[in-house]
Amino acid sequence: MSHNPLLAPIDAFVDYAAITPEHIEPAITELIAQSRAAVTLAADPACDPDWDNFITPLENASEKLWRAWSVASHLNAVVNTPALREAYNVCLAQVTEFSTWVGLHAGLYAQYQRLRAGPHYRQLTPTRARIVDLALRDFRLSGVELAGAPRARYAQISEQEAQASQKFSENVLDATDNWSLHIEDETRLDGVPADTMQSAHAAAAQKNLPGWLLTLKMPCYLPVMQHAKNRELRETLYRAYATLACEQGDPALDNSKLIEQLLALRAEQAQLLGFPDYATLRLQTRMADNAEQVLNFLRQLAGQAKPYALRDLAQLRQFAKDELALDTLEMWDIPFATERLREARYAYSEEEIKPYFTEAAVFKGLFDVVEKLYDLRIRDADIATWRPDARALQIETAGGKLLGHLFIDLYARNGKQGGAWVDSERNRRKIGDRIQTPIAYLTCNFSAPHGAEPALLTHDDVITLFHESGHALHALLSEVDDPAAAAFASVEWDAIELPSQFMENFCWEWPVVQALSKHVSTGEPLPRSLYDKLLAAKNFQSGMQTVRQIEFSLFDMIIHHQKTGLDIGAVLDTLQQVRQEVAVLFAPSWQRFPHNFSHIFAGGYGAGYYSYKWAEVLSADAYAAFEEGSGAHGDTLNPVIGQRFRKEILAVGGARPAADSFYAFRGRAPSMDALLRHNGMAGPGL
Incomplete structure (x- = not known):
């Protein structure tokens, strides 16, 4: 094969338009071989390990592999075809086997131990010392101290879990598309x-x-x-x-057995490593100490929110009965009745607001916020992407120094996974006197534009875009010189949502909404009268929304806080028990929510969905600092505080524990008060 775009030099842009499915397996196979050779060389006990002769060669080799794999994974998620899926799945097995081999490499582990115990370690920067410490922890959590049959079984579990998660994701995509x-x-x-x-x-x-x-x-x-x-x-x-993807549809797309398989594999994996359950294993790398702490946190929050949720539902039922002639409120009535109640109570509808949020205006408003807060400049970059409607941006300092690039893919379509997410193509890294700048992906599933008309976003879409931009900024504003301490590499999972949820708050500020709204026909910004209605409705049904998130989080934590796996009946029973405890809405018995819960079965959030609420405490409290510094005019776009947030949260990535970064920004430990206030649930309750 002639030039393979996936083998482009790490400091060059990938030619996405030139990539075909046939490029994936040769590139990944070659890069795995290079990385395997680098590991074997580094693990040679004849080498006295220091950073330059041990860590750097490993990073040089692995960086090329993970960059190519990130590109392949991204394309598999956004332009999925049968040929691409087949090539990806072949390589998924190879990548999983390689990752497991590295994690179980006793020789490499011994070299890290030598480095940790030797004189070179004491000369490392705090960030590099942390990288070594985290590597040793991750080795132990990867089964390196296992031997014999347990070691072989651990490797087998890793491969089976990766394949099962990928199949789960494919089934959801295919069931949706079909x-x-x-x-x-x-x-x-x-x-x-x-x-x-x-x-x-x-x-x-x-x-x-x-x-x-x-x-x-x-x-x-x-x-x-x-x-x-x-x-x-x-x-x-x-x-x-x-x-979707359950026993009531196409048997080939039923995720029931995959859910059972994943839970069994995860429980067995935890037992092999000496942990009582998968949740306990996963929490070794989180801010939360143990499953009990998480469960108590969720139940405490549920205790605050449920009275408000019950009030929300009672009001909705009464309205539906009186105004819509719906004596019984079924699950398929909830969104419809909710929208009618919103219109009646606040005299506006989402469809009335949507024409003001044209794509170009929203992006301009977003850029204005980011540029003012962090003293940046954002402009379009002339870089080829995987689709004509995908977009490349260049992030610079106000003085024009390049900080990184962001690729954006906004629109829903067949062959594209649902939801919204950010991922890294390449991390920031200092190489000699040169800085390799980061590249990130931002993916959404919004409505595409119609002909010459621009794409229109709902206010929820705007919030989603701001949320994902927070993730992107976490990667792009890094000042960490070593990729192993980048945000997505080592920030605790239950803190990773802090920068993203923080950004959502600006979508409710009048100056920001003015700047990001421009009516599709008149060009006028959103009127103050309509904004006031939008703001008044901000906490509309926040009680119901909060207990819904808690329901998902508790379900996730409980099914992973088991000594063994669960059959699908027990999984569904657990969901019902959780609903009885915290929910106010109860789905029909035939509903199969777990079969489409890709976050925990295919998206890395297994025993971690609580992170959204955990990090929301951090993000609300962080935003409170901007509220406190807003002055007489109430302007939260305070660049002085913004620079401090950038320095203490965004720039440091995973160079130190997230709790330390929060303390450095806020001057104290986080408090739940701001979250409850922002959600209209401050005080003792109803």
Whole structure:
């Protein structure tokens, strides 16, 4: 094969447009061989390990491998095809086997121990000393001290878990992509927003069908659930979404056995390493000390939120009965009734606000916030991406010094995983006197633009974009010279959401909303009267939303806090028990939420979904510092505090424990007070 784009030099841009599925396996195979050779050389006991002759050669080799694998993984997530999926899965087995081999490499572990015990360690910077310490911890958690049959079984578990997680993700994607509802009778779509209708009509036309084609992609599913007056239609879509990838659909896409397999493998993995359960194993690398602390935290928060959630639901039921003639409120009625209540109570609808949030205006407003807070400059970069509608940005200091690049892929489509996320292509690294700048991906699933019209975002979309930009800034504003201490490499998982959730707060500030809104037809910013309604509704049903997140978090923690795996019946029973404890809404018995819970079964959040709420305490308290420094005009865009946040949180990545970084910024330990206040749940309750 001629030039392989995945083997581009680490300091060059990847030519995404030139990558084909046929490039993936040769590149990954070659780079694994190079990395394996580097490990073997570094593990030679004849080498007296110091940073330069031991760590640096390992980083040089592994950096090329993980960059190529990150690119392949990204393409598999955003432009999935059968050929790409096949190539990715072949390499997934190779990458998993290599990673397990490194983690179990007794010779390499011994060299790290020698470095830790020797004179070179005492000469290391605090960041590099931490990298060595964390590497030793991770070796122990990777089974390096196992021997014989347990060691072989651990390697087998690692491979099986990776394959099962990937298959889970594929099943969700395929089940979502395979479902559609063709509608020719326009009256069935009464109430559905015009832009959603337009997209559905275009989807039908693509398949040479008359009428409209509805899908389970969020830009279609959510507006239909919120606005369609046809209750039967809402029920049809809800049932389809609530039973994705389960026994009620295509048997080939049923995730039941994969859930059982993953839970069993994780429990066995923990037992092999000497831990009572998988949750305890995972919490070795988190801010939280143990599962009991997490469970107590979630239940304490539930105790604060549930009275508000019960009030929210009672008000919604009364409204639905009085105004919508819905004597019983089914799950497929909740989004519809909620939107009608919002309109009645606050005299606005999301569809009324959406035309103000044009894509270009939102990005300009986002850039204004980031540039003012952190003294930056953001501009478009002329770099080829994987699709014409993906975008490249260049992040610079105000003086023009390059800090990094960000690739953005915004729109939902077939072959693209749902949700929103940020990942790294390449980390910041100091090489001699030169700084290798980071590159990150930001991926969303928003509605695509129609013809010459710009893409329109909901306010929730705007919040999502700000959230993901916080993750991106964590990677791009790093001042850490060593990749092993980068944010996504070593920040504790339950603190990784701090910068992202922090950024969401600015979406509610009047000066920011003014700057990021521009009506698609008139060009006018969002009127103050409409903003006031939006702000008044900020905590609308926050009680219900909070207990819903707690429900997911408790479910995740409990099923992973078991000595053995669970069969699918026990998994569903656990979910019901959690709902009885904290929920106020109860789904039908046929709902199969776990089968689509990719975060914990395919996204790295197993025994970690609580991180969203844990980090929300940190992010709310961090934002409170900006509120306290807002002055007489209430402007939270304070660049002095912003620079401190950048220095103490964003720039340090994982160079020190997250608790230390928070303390350095806030001057004290975190408090739950700001979170409760921001959610309208301050005080003793109702």
